[in-house]
Amino acid sequence: MSNTFDLNKILRPHIISLAPYSSARDEYTGHTGIFLDANENPYGSATTENYNRYPDPYQAEIKQKLIALKNISSERIFLGNGSDEPIDLLTRATCTPGQDHVIIMPPTYGMYEVSASIHDVKIDKVSLTTDFQIDAESVIAAITPLTKIIWICSPNNPTGNVMQHEAIQTILENFNGLVVVDEAYVDFTDTPTWIQHLDKYPNLVVLQTFSKAWGLAGIRVGMCFASAEIVKILNKIKPPYNISLPAQKALLEGLDSVxxxxxxxxxxxxxxxxxxxxxxxxxxxxxxxxxxxxxxxxxxxxxxxxxxxxxxxxxxxxxxxxxxxxxxxxxxxxxxxxxxxxxxxxxxxxxxxxxxx
Incomplete structure (x- = not known):
C-alpha cells in the first residue's frame, strides 16, 4: 500500500456538502463599531468584566501569536475546547457510525476510544510492543478500506515515551486516511514536533495543548495543526463560538509569557x-x-x-x-x-x- 491521500474520499459525504452555521461574526470581523447584529445585551454584563459580546469564532488574535511560535500559517491552525474537541470533530467528520473503523494502540490516551464509541465507530486495537513502541507492521496489516483514522500519542500517555519516528513515517506513507499524532506532552521532550512534516504528509494531523506545559488546563484550549483543507472542515462543523471570551483573554495573556x-x-x-x-x-x-x-x-x-x-x-x-x-x-x-x-x-x-x- 502507498499513500494516495484524498480528503474527500474519507470524509462522510454529507460533511462535504454541509452548509455551516453562519454566525454574526462571519459577516463582520472587525473589533469596533455599533454591534446590532447578534442580539447581544448592549449594556455590558453583571460582572466586573464585560462578557456581553460573543467571542471571535476563529480566534484570530491568538492564531497571530501562534504563527511565530509554531512556525505555521494561521490557515493550518484550529483551536478547540481542549484537545477533546478536535478528537471528536475528526471522528465525526470522517467516520460513518456503525460502518467505519479507527485504529488505536493501547496503552494510550483514553479519549480516542471514548470518542469512537460515542459515535458508534469500530475500534481496532493494535498493541504497542512490550517496550511501548509502535508495531508498524501490525498496524499496517490492521488497516482495512473502512479505516479512517489512526491515533498515535507521542509522548504517550500513560507510558511517557516518544514513539519512534520511523514507525510513524511508515504508517503515514502506507495509509490513505488520517494519521493523528497527539503531542500533548511535546514541551517536555527534545524530540522535534511533527508540525514540521505537515507539508510532506497531507494526511497528518498534529494535536497539542495548553493544559500541560502552559499551566492552562482550566481554560480548556487545545491546538490542532493540519492542512488548510482539513482545518476548513473542522471550522465548518465546530460549534460557532467554541472558545469562550474569558478563555481567549487568558490565553492571549499566557502567550505573552513564553x-x-x-x-x-x-x-x-x-x-x-x-x-x-x-x-x-x-x-x-x-x-x-x-x-x-x-x-x-x-x-x-x-x-x-x-x-x-x-x-x-x-x-x-x-x-x-x-x-x-x-x-x-x-x-x-x-x-x-x-x-x-x-x-x-x-x-x-x-x-x-x-x-x-
Whole structure:
C-alpha cells in the first residue's frame, strides 16, 4: 500500500456538502463599531468584566501569536475546547457510525476510544510492543478500506515515551486516511514536533495543548495543526463560538509569557529527574519507565495497596494497574519539589510500616 491521500474520499459525504452555521461574526470581523447584529445585551454584563459580546469564532488574535511560535500559517491552525474537541470533530467528520473503523494502540490516551464509541465507530486495537513502541507492521496489516483514522500519542500517555519516528513515517506513507499524532506532552521532550512534516504528509494531523506545559488546563484550549483543507472542515462543523471570551483573554495573556512557560518546563524537568532518583531508592518500586512527559509510570510491588494508602494520606496519583501492559503501575505527575518530597516521605512510611490503612 502507498499513500494516495484524498480528503474527500474519507470524509462522510454529507460533511462535504454541509452548509455551516453562519454566525454574526462571519459577516463582520472587525473589533469596533455599533454591534446590532447578534442580539447581544448592549449594556455590558453583571460582572466586573464585560462578557456581553460573543467571542471571535476563529480566534484570530491568538492564531497571530501562534504563527511565530509554531512556525505555521494561521490557515493550518484550529483551536478547540481542549484537545477533546478536535478528537471528536475528526471522528465525526470522517467516520460513518456503525460502518467505519479507527485504529488505536493501547496503552494510550483514553479519549480516542471514548470518542469512537460515542459515535458508534469500530475500534481496532493494535498493541504497542512490550517496550511501548509502535508495531508498524501490525498496524499496517490492521488497516482495512473502512479505516479512517489512526491515533498515535507521542509522548504517550500513560507510558511517557516518544514513539519512534520511523514507525510513524511508515504508517503515514502506507495509509490513505488520517494519521493523528497527539503531542500533548511535546514541551517536555527534545524530540522535534511533527508540525514540521505537515507539508510532506497531507494526511497528518498534529494535536497539542495548553493544559500541560502552559499551566492552562482550566481554560480548556487545545491546538490542532493540519492542512488548510482539513482545518476548513473542522471550522465548518465546530460549534460557532467554541472558545469562550474569558478563555481567549487568558490565553492571549499566557502567550505573552513564553519565558515563564519555559521556566516552568525547566523546573518540571529538573523535578522529574529528582523524583525518579528518589523513587529508585525505594524497595517497593520495581521499575520506573523512561519518561519524556511531565509524569512517571512506576511499577510497584502492590500498586493497589499503595494507591489506597496514598489516597488515605490525601496524595492522589493515577492507578494504571489494570491498563494493558501497565500491570502493577501507578502514574505519578511531577509536582513541586515540596509535593514530591511529601510523596516520597509518605511512601517511605508505608514501606517501613508495611501496613495498609
Amino acid at each position: 519565558d515563564k512557560k519555559d521556566k516552568m518546563v525547566a523546573e518540571i524537568l529538573k523535578e522529574r529527574s529528582s523524583l525518579c532518583n528518589m523513587l529508585q531508592d525505594l524497595s517497593l518500586v520495581i521499575k520506573i519507565y523512561p519518561s519524556d512527559a511531565n509524569f512517571l509510570l512506576v511499577q510497584f510491588e502492590d500498586a493497589k495497596a499503595i494507591m489506597d494508602y496514598l489516597i488515605h494520606e490525601t496524595i492522589i496519583v493515577r492507578d494504571r494497574s489494570r491498563v494493558h501492559l501497565c500491570e502493577g503501575c501507578l502514574r505519578i505527575t511531577v509536582g513541586t519539589k515540596e509535593e514530591n518530597e511529601v510523596l516520597i516521605e509518605t511512601l517511605k512510611k508505608y514501606q517501613q510500616k508495611g501496613v495498609i490503612v
